[in-house]
């Protein structure tokens with residue numbers, strides 16, 4: 001990674017309000033595979049996009065349940081990495097700091113970030129697939145277990161392709177994007193909407209947009225700064241440079 005540009009440090013030192021959008025890339029250094037990486041092992045025959053849909057769950061609930069159970073066990077064994085930790089520290093240096101994530105793994109919270117805006121739910125929760133509102137625990141042998149209230153299958157409390165995002169979280173994320181001075185897009189392929197719209201909203205509102213990613217994305221050409229590299233390296237370096 002190149003040094004952090006001085007112009008960017010000047011902008012950040014003057015910024016009152018910073019918003020951040022993270023994606024699966026920030027958790028990859030914790031050992032949680034991203035969505036668009038090829039899957040390995042048991043799951044090599046499937047793409048994540050094929051499994052994370054209401055149609056896949058309707059057609060083969062056991063397959064989808066087991067895939068999420070596998071991801072849940074990966075997440076449970078994972079530790080937040082220096083990228084997560086740097087964001088938790090950065091929050092304390094700005095008058096306002098909004099952290100919006102597409103991740104469902106709680107690693108930001110476990111690194112100490114507060115009030116994380118979760119756009120795509122959380123893998124540690126489950127809910128009734130019929131929407132009866134019951135909340136249940138995981139103590140069941142069936143895959144997937146039935147809802148104790150209405151008997152429909154339980155499912156992970158995450159957003160699948162084609163489903164609406166939780167409206168409060170989306171509204172909070174849009175507000176953060178529209179009012180910030182600087183917006184970071186970190187570890188996301190910037191392909192999945194509406195999350196991918198957030199940096200564009202920030203740009204339209206006049207914010208400086210910074211992308212952190214080892215690979216180019218559709219956002220790269222429009223971002224004000226592209227910090228090419230792994231979040232676990234770039235973000236601690238940025239924090240050090242800011243505090244120097």
Ligand code: OAD
Pocket residue numbers: 022023024025026028029034035036037048049052102103120159160161186187188189190191192212213214215217229230231232
């Ligand atoms: P993707 O898997 O689409 O993209 C991960 C991004 O992280 C890629 O652009 C990688 O280049 C980048 N990356 C990999 N390692 C990195 C690292 N160490 N540091 C920084 N970046 C790194 O994941 P998302 O963009 O999060 O939604 O995917 C968006 C949504 O699509 C997910 O929330 C999920 C998925 O399907 C739903 O399930 C609704």
